[in-house]
Amino acid sequence: MRVGGQARWLLEPTTPEELREAYLAARERDLPIRYLGGGANIIPADGVWEGVVICTTQMRRIFRPLPGTENDSPLEEDEPDARTAMPPVEQDPRLIAWAGTTLPALMRAARDLGLSGLEGLAGVPGQVGGGIAMNAGGTWGDLWDHAEYVQVINHGGEFQTLTREEANPTYRNGGVHGSLVVGAVWRLEPRPRLVVQEQIAEYLRHKRDVQPVTESSAGCIFKNPDKEKSEGRSAGALVDQMGLKGLTIGAAQVSQKHANFIINNGGATASDVYQLMDEVRDRVAQKSGVELEFEVKRWLV
Ligand SMILES: Cc1cc2nc3c(=O)[nH]c(=O)nc-3n(C[C@H](O)[C@H](O)[C@H](O)COP(=O)(O)OP(=O)(O)OC[C@H]3O[C@@H](n4cnc5c(N)ncnc54)[C@H](O)[C@@H]3O)c2cc1C
Known part of the structure; x- marks a missing residue:
């Protein structure tokens, strides 16, 4: 933003x-x-x-597990010996990344290896740690979908492994409960590289059509509400129906392209953005009765 x-x-x-x-x-x-x-x-x-x-920005590392580590927790920094032949991805379709790996880099690495399962992250910025904590993703899949396990530093300061079942991730909640994500291991599906690439390109085209991807924003401001309460309307549809596209405070504005985005038109302060978020949430609640919940995290001083 x-x-x-x-x-x-x-x-x-x-x-x-x-x-x-x-x-x-x-x-x-x-x-x-x-x-x-x-x-x-x-x-x-x-x-x-x-x-x-x-x-975690300096913790950028993606690698494949060494042969013979099928039953281990291979998140340590072992460099494969130059003489170690890596098995074909069909034999071991796992991919490991540390918390600071960007989501686009992770998706590209999987694509280049001919591994499918992370294409749904097309157009989602951020890193693995934040992505796991938020269970980032969307219509075409979430980051946790193919994660075998995640390593965290728990509240006691110890390394701990969390399987998908243990974390029980849900919509925009990775289930790590405030633990610090160190990295994760995904088990993906071998698929021709070009097929994976085509899928990513299609999702990216769609995102560019509907989201203000070239503007400064924090992605979706609100989580999509419970469908029963909102009569099937997404957060963006609700904000749009209330006529709030283009609403502006200072240099912060509800995007004309996607009503669930607030963009910084240049020189906005956090205070402008907070006020606009509250204004939109209150107006939606007054007019529709739906209480929207923030997806973005506000870091108060
Ligand atoms: C243009 C745009 C489009 C977007 N589209 C999508 C989308 O389609 N789908 C989607 O899900 N999101 C989307 N987002 C939001 C964002 O990309 C995701 O939430 C992403 O996962 C955030 O990753 P990050 O590394 O930037 O996390 P941050 O923003 O840095 O942090 C997010 C949260 O995770 C916590 N966190 C960060 N690192 C760790 C860690 N190592 N361990 C534990 N907790 C941590 C932070 O404390 C914070 O609570 C979009 C954002 C933008 C700007």
Whole structure:
């Protein structure tokens, strides 16, 4: 969204062990902690937040598991020996990524290997850690769909493995309950590279048609409401029907292209965006009776 202030501390670990050290260092000093991935789904308040932001951007790593690790938790940094022949993807269709890997990079790596299952992430910005925490995705699939397990640092500061069944991810909720995501392992389906590519291209075309992808935004502001309560209308459809497209506060505006997006027309403050979010939510509630819930995270100071 390109708004918001600063944090007193920013830590950028480069490995899972450093990530844990960062977490423990902040805990030992009794400082409040927040986790930051790509920031695609966060609207931080203006001003300075007196806490520690742990950012995973430097933890960009994608790899395939070494042969013979079928039953292990292969999230460690083992470099395959140059002499180790990697099995064809048909034999081991797993892909591993650390928290700071961007979702587009993960999707491209799968495509290049001829692995299918992550195409639904086409056009979704952000990183693996934030994506797992949010269960990012949409109509064509979510990030957790093919995840075999996720490694987290739990509230006690220990590494812990969570299977999909244990996390029980739901719509825009990865079920990690505030644990710090370290990385994940996906079990994908071998498929011809060109078929995967075509699918991604089709989804991207659709996204570009309906979303303001070239503007500064935080993606969808509201979660889609319960279909029964909203008579089947999505959050975007509700905002649109209330006539709120184009509503502007400061330089923040409800997108003309997609009513569930707020865009920064240049120079907006977080305060402009917060006020507009509240205004839209209140007007929708008054006129339709549907209470919309924020999908984006507001980081208050
Ligand atoms: C143009 C645009 C289009 C978008 N389209 C979609 C879409 O189609 N579908 C969709 O689901 N989302 C969409 N989004 C939202 C966003 O891309 C996703 O929510 C994405 O997963 C956010 O990843 P991130 O790394 O940027 O997370 P951030 O925004 O940095 O963080 C999001 C949340 O995850 C937490 N978090 C971050 N890293 C970690 C970690 N390592 N461990 C634990 N918690 C962590 C943060 O504290 C925060 O609560 C869109 C956003 C934009 C700007």
